[in-house]
Amino acid sequence: MEITQGIIRRLNEAGLKITPQRVAVMQTLCKLRMHPTAEELFAEVSKTIPGLSPTTIYNTLDTFVEKGLIKRVKTDADVMRYDAITEHHHHLYCAVSDRMEDYFDNELDEMLSAYFERKQINGFKVSDIRLQLMGDFSERKTTQ
Amino acid sequence: MEITQGIIRRLNEAGLKITPQRVAVMQTLCKLRMHPTAEELFAEVSKTIPGLSPTTIYNTLDTFVEKGLIKRVKTDADVMRYDAITEHHHHLYCAVSDRMEDYFDNELDEMLSAYFERKQINGFKVSDIRLQLMGDFSERKTTQ
DNA sequence: CTTTAATTTGTATTTATTACAAACAAGTTT
DNA sequence: AAACTTGTTTGTAATAAATACAAATTAAAG
Ligand SMILES: [Mn+2]
Ligand SMILES: [Mn+2]
Ligand SMILES: [Zn+2]
Ligand SMILES: [Zn+2]
Numbered sequence: 001m002e003i004t005q006g007i008i009r010r011l012n013e014a015g016l017k018i019t020p021q022r023v024a025v026m027q028t029l030c031k032l033r034m035h036p037t038a039e040e041l042f043a044e045v046s047k048t049i050p051g052l053s054p055t056t057i058y059n060t061l062d063t064f065v066e067k068g069l070i071k072r073v074k075t076d077a078d079v080m081r082y083d084a085i086t087e088h089h090h091h092l093y094c095a096v097s098d099r100m101e102d103y104f105d106n107e108l109d110e111m112l113s114a115y116f117e118r119k120q121i122n123g124f125k126v127s128d129i130r131l132q133l134m135g136d137f138s139e140r141k142t143t144q
Numbered sequence: 145m146e147i148t149q150g151i152i153r154r155l156n157e158a159g160l161k162i163t164p165q166r167v168a169v170m171q172t173l174c175k176l177r178m179h180p181t182a183e184e185l186f187a188e189v190s191k192t193i194p195g196l197s198p199t200t201i202y203n204t205l206d207t208f209v210e211k212g213l214i215k216r217v218k219t220d221a222d223v224m225r226y227d228a229i230t231e232h233h234h235h236l237y238c239a240v241s242d243r244m245e246d247y248f249d250n251e252l253d254e255m256l257s258a259y260f261e262r263k264q265i266n267g268f269k270v271s272d273i274r275l276q277l278m279g280d281f282s283e284r285k286t287t288q
Numbered sequence: 289c290t291t292t293a294a295t296t297t298g299t300a301t302t303t304a305t306t307a308c309a310a311a312c313a314a315g316t317t318t
Numbered sequence: 319a320a321a322c323t324t325g326t327t328t329g330t331a332a333t334a335a336a337t338a339c340a341a342a343t344t345a346a347a348g
Contacts, residue, residue, distance in 0.1 A: 016294095017293095017294060017295070017344085017345050017346070018345070018346090019294095019295065019296080019344080019345070021295085021296070022295090037335090038335080038336080039334090039335080051297085052296090052297090053296065053297045053298065054335095054336090055296075055297065055298080055299095055336095055337085055338095056295085056296055056297070058335090058336065058337075059295080059296075060295095060296095063295095072220055074218040074219070074220060075218070079334090079335070080335085080336090092265065092268050101268075103265070105263075107263075108259065108263075111255070111259065115252065115255065116277075119249075119251070119252075121236065121247070121277070123281060123282055124236050124245075124277070124279055124280070124281055124282065125279045125280045125282050126277050126278070126279040127278055127279040127280070128277075128278040128279070129275060129276075129277055129278070130275070130276045130277075130278060131273060131274070131275055131276075132273075132274045132275075132276065133260075133265070133268070133270050133272075133273055133274075134270070134271055134272040134273070134274060135268055135269045135270045135271045135272070136268070136269045136271070137267060137268055138267055138268065138269050160325090160326095161313090161314050161315070161324090161325060161326070162314075162315090163313080163314075163325095163326065163327080165326080165327070166326090181304090182304080182305085183303090183304080195328085196327090196328090197327065197328045197329065198304095198305090199305095199306085199307095199327075199328065199329080199330095200326080200327055200328070202304090202305065202306075203326080203327075204326095204327095207326095223303090223304070224304085224305090
């Protein structure tokens with residue numbers, strides 16, 4: 001239950017009431033590392049909380065985003081996805097499989113910060129640099 | 145009509161029949177530099193082609209994307225946007241105003257290519273590097 | 289406990305997108 | 319040029335994701 005405690009603390013810090021729905025959504029989001037959609041979350045959280053309303057999923061996710069507890073992420077596909085990791089990071093994305101993975105790289109971030117500190121963009125103040133690395137997740141078994 | 149000729153040539157090269165709808169959609173996409181949505185395109189193209197069906201917009205855009213004539217771009221908002229520029233480039237994006245602008249930077253691209261040639265990502269083959277530069281379009285009149 | 293305000297539910301809408309079949313038109317064949 | 323073929327457009331109906339809203343419920347403060 002240590003994980004649950006951490007979630008409860010974070011919800012409290014955000015000034016949100018602790019409800020089974022919210023705890024379950026956050027737990028599920030942290031567990032599923034694959035940037036799930038609202039629908040996927042609804043299916044998963046419903047296992048824990050029968051009778052859960054889809055509306056609650058949308059409400060909860062919106063609230064979490066508002067409070068900065070999670071982030072929205074978008075792919076080229078049609079649905080919104082959610083990310084429990086709010087620290088700065090990038091994404092590896094394969095458009096064919098619509099699969100997305102996190103990518104952390106400090107060296108890269110420092111290089112980019114330095115670059116945009118030197119090279120200012122006229123009329124635009126950069127606050128965050130997000131890379132979407134398009135490509136393919138090479139399966140181990142691929143011969144090529 | 146030189147622009148139209150170029151469009152017709154590109155449609156031909158893609159093996160698509162030349163129709164007023166397709167030419168108008170492509171013209172409008174090239175004219176509107178702000179990455180319009182399907183709905184925005186429908187409104188604009190309808191001026192030229194009365195009685196145009198929204199379905200045609202969606203069909204046409206899908207076809208163009210399939211043939212590589214245009215690209216989809218996503219923001220944090222709920223709708224898909226379209227981009228007539230298929231050459232490699234990045235985007236400046238302000239989440240507050242949902243405004244998006246193109247950003248070209250050769251020096252940056254070379255730096256990134258070099259970086260990812262050196263630093264391989266385990267289990268992922270990078271084919272394209274897209275930056276989303278989050279921030280604010282600083283209005284000239286802003287005092288701060 | 290009681291109270292109160294926030295949250296959840298359930299239902300109805302909205303909006304973006306897709307499915308599909310009939311009507312139509314571009315480009316080819318004769 | 320007329321007929322033909324096939325891809326395209328239209329119109330309508332359906333879906334899917336998301337949102338609006340009011341009633342029912344519940345967390346947590348007093
Ligand atoms: Mn949708
Ligand atoms: Mn939608
Ligand atoms: Zn992520
Ligand atoms: Zn662009």
